[in-house]
Amino acid sequence: MTEASERAQGTSDESFDRIALDLQNLRESAGEVSYAELVRRITALRLQRGIHTAAAIPARSTVYNAFKTGRARMDTGLLRDIVLALGATTEEADAWVLRCREVRRVAERQAKRETPEAAKPQPLPVPDLMVPTASPLSLGTTGLLMVGCVALNLLGLWVTAVFKLSVYLDMVGTAIASIVLGPWHGVAVGIASSNLGFLTGDPATNPFTLVNIAGALVWGYGVRRFRMGADLGRFVTLDLIVAAVCSAVAVPILLIAFGGYNGHASVGAVLSLEADGLPTLVSLFSTNIVTSIIDKLITGVIVLLAFVLLHRRFRIPVGHMPLVERLSTLRVRPELAGVRSPVLRT
Known part of the structure; x- marks a missing residue:
């Protein structure tokens, strides 16, 4: 069983930060793949799945942010594409997704226990495919x-x-x-x-x-x-x-x-x-x-x-x-x- 699969079963130290750090380690073990190359690989994967070209290209900043700690949420679709682009198998990619979902469920349960009166259904995170890539220039x-x-x-x-x-x-x-x-x-x-x-x-x-x-x-x-x-x-x-x-x-x-x-x-x-x-x-x-x-x-x-x-x-x-x-x-x-x-x- 891979480390990602083991973590998918749930461990006491599991968190979005842990996932981000493991993602950094995976990138390093893959040969320090540049973020531009990651964008290219992810785009190729999405095009193979039949996604339109305009929607297949992720923003480089979005890919870069997936590797940062201190996150309150993580896009599982983008996470799966990143680990696949870094050489993981489909099964290993699914294990990463399971880890992310488990951390999110634990965080939601914890939030409900701490502030039950303010607990409200949260809007689903916008998929990365819908994020525009327009220039931020004014x-x-x-x-x-x-x-x-x-x-x-x-x-x-x-x-x-x-x-x-x-x-x-x-x-x-x-x-x-x-x-x-x-x-x-x-x-x-x-x-x-x-x-x-x-x-x-x-x-x-x-x-x-x-x-x-x-x-x-x-x-x-x-x-x-x-x-x-x-x-x-x-x-x-x-x-x-x-x-x-x-x-x-x-x-x-x-x-x-x-x-x-x-x-x-x-x-x-x-x-x-x-x-x-x-x-x-x-x-x-x-x-x-x-x-x-x-x-x-x-x-x-x-x-x-x-x-x-x-x-x-x-x-x-x-x-x-x-x-x-x-x-x-x-x-x-x-x-x-x-x-x-x-x-x-x-």
């Missing part, structure tokens, strides 16, 4: 962040024009808003910055509003619906997909609105390819897709750095971006930072 903070993202797009346009760069840098703010806040926040930022491009001295940004919108939707839904922010490989792939989509939208705009030449630094490459005998459409798309790939990869790096800083400073949820959570936990080793580590001293 409306004002969200608005300020979006304004900052618009400013980043305009700054990118200005820097590109002043230094004649062969990249665009006009969607950094769009990407941050889409990935941090949501795809339609990114769309709003993209529309605003495209229509304010004249402030940087470039009146030709308005026709490229559709490019910003397309990039915002692919980035935003990519990390949320398709889990493209789970690791670095997937996120780089998402950046490449955004580059391809943006080029597919931008090239027709360049041909129709500007005849293929809009004054960007990449025009020289287009002319060189045309001089080699390639058609204008092929030359334009070839140049644009290469430039877009470089631009979106640079943008992706900036987004990761910005999201890590925002998460550390404002605790913005990163449940849809496990990659950011892992990056946020990284620390510079003392010996690499020029500080001699006490552990290494003999």
Whole structure:
């Protein structure tokens, strides 16, 4: 009989604190599984049971709180999913649930004995599946962040024009808003910055509003619906997909609105390819897709750095971006930072 099964039979020291401590020990024995990985595993278990995607993803804070002591109640459904995600068998998971239910029954009986006149039926705890995972950012903070993202797009346009760069840098703010806040926040930022491009001295940004919108939707839904922010490989792939989509939208705009030449630094490459005998459409798309790939990869790096800083400073949820959570936990080793580590001293 396992320790969890033995405790399920009821012992004198059984409590929610004891369950939480045992849960911590189980996590340690499973190899210190990160809370982001736990969320991913629990989500996979729930999806296998046929639960809708939107309801299958638990809040990372809810999973984290299950391991804390000092609790007055515990969600048995979430508890069962956690121990299963940590490698327990179905029978062992059922034993954990029995422990939790027994502690709850003992606590209820004790409460009735102590205050019988105030004993009233307590509402059932809200299942974790019904807990929303919306960002806790206030409306004002969200608005300020979006304004900052618009400013980043305009700054990118200005820097590109002043230094004649062969990249665009006009969607950094769009990407941050889409990935941090949501795809339609990114769309709003993209529309605003495209229509304010004249402030940087470039009146030709308005026709490229559709490019910003397309990039915002692919980035935003990519990390949320398709889990493209789970690791670095997937996120780089998402950046490449955004580059391809943006080029597919931008090239027709360049041909129709500007005849293929809009004054960007990449025009020289287009002319060189045309001089080699390639058609204008092929030359334009070839140049644009290469430039877009470089631009979106640079943008992706900036987004990761910005999201890590925002998460550390404002605790913005990163449940849809496990990659950011892992990056946020990284620390510079003392010996690499020029500080001699006490552990290494003999």
